[in-house]
Amino acid sequence: MQKSAQSSYAPSSPITSQPLIGTLKFSFILLIFIILCSACGQTGESTDKTQWSQSDGIPDNEDIVSIQIEPAAIILKAGQTMQFSVHAVAKSGHEYLNPSLNWQVDDSKVAALQSDRQVYAVAEGTATIQAQWQGITSNPVEVIVPGDPMFEQQWHLKNIGQNGGTYGEDINVEPVWRGGHKGQSVLVAVVDDGLEAQHADLAANFSELSWNYADFSNDPSTGVHGTAVAGLVAARDSNGIGGLGVAPRAQLAGYNLLENYSTINEADAMLRHADQVAVSNNSWGAVDGTGELFRSYQPWREAVQTGATQGRQGKGVIYVWAAGNGGRMEIDNSNYDGQANNRYVMAVAAVGDDGVRAGYSEQGANLWLAAPSRGYSGQGLLTTDRTGERGFNASVTHWDVAEKDFTRYFSGTSAAAPVVSGVAALVVDANPALTWRDVRLILARTARVNDPNDADWQSNQGLEHRYPINHKYGFGVPDASKAVALAQTWQPVSQEYQYHSPVLWAETAIPDNDSNGIISNLYIPEDLVIEFVEVVFDASDHGNQGDLSVSLTAPSGTQSILAQAHSCRAEPCSSRYINWVFGDARHLGESSLGNWQLHVNDTRAGYTGSLRSWSLRVYGRKNG
Amino acid sequence: MAKWFTLILGLVACLSANADPLYWHDGDGQWQLWPSDDEIAVFTPVPASGRFKATDMDAAVVKAYPSMQIWKLPPGAKPFASKALQKQAWSPVFYEFPNKGGRRMVPTGGVLVRFKPDWSRDKIAAWLANRGLKNMEFVFNISHTVAVESSAGLASLTLANALHKEQAVIHASPNWWIEVEPR
Numbered sequence: 001m002q003k004s005a006q007s008s009y010a011p012s013s014p015i016t017s018q019p020l021i022g023t024l025k026f027s028f029i030l031l032i033f034i035i036l037c038s039a040c041g042q043t044g045e046s047t048d049k050t051q052w053s054q055s056d057g058i059p060d061n062e063d064i065v066s067i068q069i070e071p072a073a074i075i076l077k078a079g080q081t082m083q084f085s086v087h088a089v090a091k092s093g094h095e096y097l098n099p100s101l102n103w104q105v106d107d108s109k110v111a112a113l114q115s116d117r118q119v120y121a122v123a124e125g126t127a128t129i130q131a132q133w134q135g136i137t138s139n140p141v142e143v144i145v146p147g148d149p150m151f152e153q154q155w156h157l158k159n160i161g162q163n164g165g166t167y168g169e170d171i172n173v174e175p176v177w178r179g180g181h182k183g184q185s186v187l188v189a190v191v192d193d194g195l196e197a198q199h200a201d202l203a204a205n206f207s208e209l210s211w212n213y214a215d216f217s218n219d220p221s222t223g224v225h226g227t228a229v230a231g232l233v234a235a236r237d238s239n240g241i242g243g244l245g246v247a248p249r250a251q252l253a254g255y256n257l258l259e260n261y262s263t264i265n266e267a268d269a270m271l272r273h274a275d276q277v278a279v280s281n282n283s284w285g286a287v288d289g290t291g292e293l294f295r296s297y298q299p300w301r302e303a304v305q306t307g308a309t310q311g312r313q314g315k316g317v318i319y320v321w322a323a324g325n326g327g328r329m330e331i332d333n334s335n336y337d338g339q340a341n342n343r344y345v346m347a348v349a350a351v352g353d354d355g356v357r358a359g360y361s362e363q364g365a366n367l368w369l370a371a372p373s374r375g376y377s378g379q380g381l382l383t384t385d386r387t388g389e390r391g392f393n394a395s396v397t398h399w400d401v402a403e404k405d406f407t408r409y410f411s412g413t414s415a416a417a418p419v420v421s422g423v424a425a426l427v428v429d430a431n432p433a434l435t436w437r438d439v440r441l442i443l444a445r446t447a448r449v450n451d452p453n454d455a456d457w458q459s460n461q462g463l464e465h466r467y468p469i470n471h472k473y474g475f476g477v478p479d480a481s482k483a484v485a486l487a488q489t490w491q492p493v494s495q496e497y498q499y500h501s502p503v504l505w506a507e508t509a510i511p512d513n514d515s516n517g518i519i520s521n522l523y524i525p526e527d528l529v530i531e532f533v534e535v536v537f538d539a540s541d542h543g544n545q546g547d548l549s550v551s552l553t554a555p556s557g558t559q560s561i562l563a564q565a566h567s568c569r570a571e572p573c574s575s576r577y578i579n580w581v582f583g584d585a586r587h588l589g590e591s592s593l594g595n596w597q598l599h600v601n602d603t604r605a606g607y608t609g610s611l612r613s614w615s616l617r618v619y620g621r622k623n624g
Numbered sequence: 625m626a627k628w629f630t631l632i633l634g635l636v637a638c639l640s641a642n643a644d645p646l647y648w649h650d651g652d653g654q655w656q657l658w659p660s661d662d663e664i665a666v667f668t669p670v671p672a673s674g675r676f677k678a679t680d681m682d683a684a685v686v687k688a689y690p691s692m693q694i695w696k697l698p699p700g701a702k703p704f705a706s707k708a709l710q711k712q713a714w715s716p717v718f719y720e721f722p723n724k725g726g727r728r729m730v731p732t733g734g735v736l737v738r739f740k741p742d743w744s745r746d747k748i749a750a751w752l753a754n755r756g757l758k759n760m761e762f763v764f765n766i767s768h769t770v771a772v773e774s775s776a777g778l779a780s781l782t783l784a785n786a787l788h789k790e791q792a793v794i795h796a797s798p799n800w801w802i803e804v805e806p807r
Contacts, residue, residue, distance in 0.1 A: 283807050
């Protein structure tokens with residue numbers, strides 16, 4: 001195959017060119033086309049196929065064997081023009097860059113050919129474009145004219161450096177939509193303070209399975225926060241309004257738990273319509289920024305266990321949880337939250353438009369993923385907002401977008417979690433047979449390493465795959481395109497096994513103000529391929545849990561920081577390590593067999609206590 | 625129900641005299657509660673003034689949630705003796721940890737009860753009916769677990785602790801409101 005020294009796509013000979021006469025002829029044809037096209041629009045008539053014939057550039061004696069076309073953009077706003085690049089290969093071995101070809105668009109109401117290789121977006125919808133030459137047809141390209149005028153501000157979906165963001169720091173979702181996966185038939189529960197049912201950008205996806213815990217109706221149009229969360233999951237696409245969600249055709253069931261919170265309602269919200277709910281988004285939790293240990297309660301724990309193991313016809317509800325916003329000064333760690341660190345949820349941290357951890361986002365060995373939100377630049381996520389003056393964007397917030405039914409400042413791990421929920425919905429759309437465990441594994445396996453210069457990144461010792469892990473980011477930022485691609489070929493994981501070690505009664509004093517601390521060892525005789533580890537830790541006689549640092553080292557050598565010395569809002573901390581359950585995601589794929597080591601130290605003088613006991617619970621599948 | 629009433633009176637005495645510690649059960653675990661001595665939770669709508677005034681009670685709303693408000697009581701207030709509060713749906717406020725540590729907790733009414741796994745629905749219903757207890761209507765679906773009606777406040781805590789001691793019951797816990805927030 002001959003190649004030009006200038007460009008791999010440039011023809012070796014002859015080089016296509018556009019002589020002046022050709023240009024004039026071309027302009028005349030273009031003018032005729034525009035007149036015809038505008039007349040078409042005025043009368044409302046349309047044709048099924050539009051043809052544009054330009055055959056300059058490839059000699060008649062060349063036998064073309066393949067044509068590849070590539071669009072400059074997949075998504076176009078109505079009124080925009082977009083150019084294709086063309087790579088044609090001849091039997092002779094010659095390659096032609098951007099030769100003139102015959103083009104066709106399968107829906108001229110959506111897009112029309114403006115000139116050779118140029119497509120003009122007419123109105124919202126989807127059009128498939130192909131080029132032909134000598135009976136050879138190119139690959140089809142689907143161009144989306146979403147009619148979502150704020151899409152270009154949604155950097156979390158497509159980061160092209162808007163307002164100083166870092167190009168590519170997004171979830172790579174466009175190819176998924178192009179492939180036809182938008183979350184159709186997937187029900188996502190948004191457990192929050194409400195969801196505005198009649199919001200113009202949500203109404204089409206609103207599910208009657210919604211529930212209002214305050215008035216026992218199916219209309220949860222209360223609160224403010226949940227409407228913004230819902231828009232990030234599934235604001236409707238192609239409706240000429242606002243932006244779009246990650247899974248813009250998923251169905252949204254709003255459960256306004258926070259309007260009438262109680263432990264019974266909380267458990268109910270985890271299980272309501274669990275036979276149909278695929279993803280449960282939870283952008284809420286215990287109060288952040290206190291440094292205290294806030295355990296979960298039995299009804300909730302039983303509910304998420306039931307939902308994950310029995311929901312969705314046995315495939316399980318996928319619970320997504322905001323990791324927590326108490327990360328400033330490292331006061332809170334996501335592992336101090338007994339919901340965010342539960343093995344049935346995926347805890348999601350927040351990164352900014354530069355891919356770097358948001359200052360408020362909590363670290364933790366329990367984190368599964370990180371996702372876009374408002375970071376150091378201050379650029380939040382654009383999403384739906386309560387209509388009119390009822391939302392975040394009211395008349396006083398003049399810095400926000402002009403359309404008061406939307407906001408571009410949604411932030412917190414609250415904003416990061418629904419981005420992951422949307423990706424999970426796309427994965428389930430691509431392969432509805434996947435279990436909750438499959439979806440978690442797929443998202444971990446395909447996550448992208450963000451903030452690659454961060455010193456905490458390391459690879460674990462996974463048997464089949466060495467997962468990159470980071471206490472700030474879990475396995476990284478989801479890559480929707482890779483996740484959906486993997487979902488389509490994924491072989492379901494085998495049956496889950498658990499190993500619960502005996503309780504090791506250490507009863508060992510933790511030396512005060514001593515960084516060496518104590519080490520305790522526990523041997524696990526079972527060889528499981530790990531999917532999650534729980535450490536049950538008791539130092540209940542210690543006077544200040546905030547003095548303690550706790551880390552776990554696996555037989556593989558992979559270390560997890562479970563707790564770090566920290567201050568509490570009120571000193572000393574009130575809570576104690578009474579059989580506290582830490583969650584640890586970092587050993588994913590590693591073998592459980594061997595010696596596990598717990599290191600506890602107290603680096604602050606004053607309060608004292610002991611490591612009373614600890615044990616391990618390993619969840620995974622049998623190795624071999 | 626006389627048994628429950630006696631227990632409630634006993635708990636009121638505990639709260640007033642700051643005597644024996646209060647406990648509740650979360651699954652198999654027993655957890656202590658620390659009552660607030662200057663806060664109560666009121667389930668009725670917030671007065672427009674944000675303040676509740678009566679001859680024997682002068683309280684201000686310190687935190688309003690959609691389903692209830694936390695009221696700060698003046699020093700020396702005796703909410704159980706307040707005639708004004710008898711007209712309100714209210715509850716003491718508890719904390720998870722000492723010295724107002726951790727989250728506020730309020731029994732909102734209702735008790736979650738787990739029965740033995742071999743008990744049928746009919747058997748559970750008959751058992752509850754024999755004790756004058758009613759099942760709350762919920763979609764909630766955890767096996768052998770039902771939500772039983774009770775008033776808010778101490779009645780809920782008392783009933784839960786009493787049911788927890790029953791042979792047929794594996795565990796029983798009050799239906800708590802706990803401080804949670806959007807993130």
